[in-house]
Every structure is written in structure tokens, then in C-alpha cells.
Amino acid sequence: xxxxxxxxxCAAAGVTSLxxxxxxxxxxxxxxxxxxxxxxxxPLVIGGGLQSANDIxxxxxxxxxxPPEEQNIMKITSEIPALSGNS
Numbered sequence: 329x330x331x332x333x334x335x336x337x338c339a340a341a342g343v344t345s346l347x348x349x350x351x352x353x354x355x356x357x358x359x360x361x362x363x364x365x366x367x368x369x370x371p372l373v374i375g376g377g378l379q380s381a382n383d384i385x386x387x388x389x390x391x392x393x394x395p396p397e398e399q400n401i402m403k404i405t406s407e408i409p410a411l412s413g414n415s
Contacts, residue, residue, distance in 0.1 A: 359371035
């Protein structure tokens with residue numbers, strides 16, 4: 329939430345919450361069907377794969393975005409020659 333401006337944090341929290349809550353209503357039906365017809369472990373493997381894909385996607389989308397607190401630190405350290413690596 330630190331990378332979202334304070335005016336948009338409510339909307340960002342709502343979208344994030346909605347994206348997490350909607351699958352809770354659908355997943356028991358799909359999981360039950362897969363457990364009965366295919367394999368008991370398949371829903372767990374699919375869930376783990378989706379979580380990994382989610383984590384990787386968020387990393388790739390936000391790896392270059394720095395929160396305001398870190399941007400100020402980067403400016404300060406770049407001004408100090410000993411910390412910036414410029415001799």
C-alpha cells in the first residue's frame with residue numbers, strides 16, 4: 329500500500345480484497361469436482377501454482393517501483409560519495 333497515493337488507498341484495498349475474496353466462493357465447487365474425478369492432490373497443486381504465479385506477477389510488475397520512504401533514502405545515499413560508490 330505504500331506505493332499507492334493516500335487518496336487512492338481505499339480503492340486499491342477494495343480491488344485487492346475483491347480479487348482475493350471472489351475465488352473463495354468458487355473454489356470449493358471446483359476443488360470437490362477435481363478431487364472426486366481426477367485426484368485428491370490436484371486442487372492443492374493448482375492452488376500452489378496459482379499462488380506462485382501471483383507472487384511472480386506482482387514481483388515483475390512492481391520490482392522497479394519504490395515506496396516514497398525508499399526514494400528519499402536513495403537520494404540521500406547518492407549524495408554521499410562513500411555510500412554511492414563514486415570515489
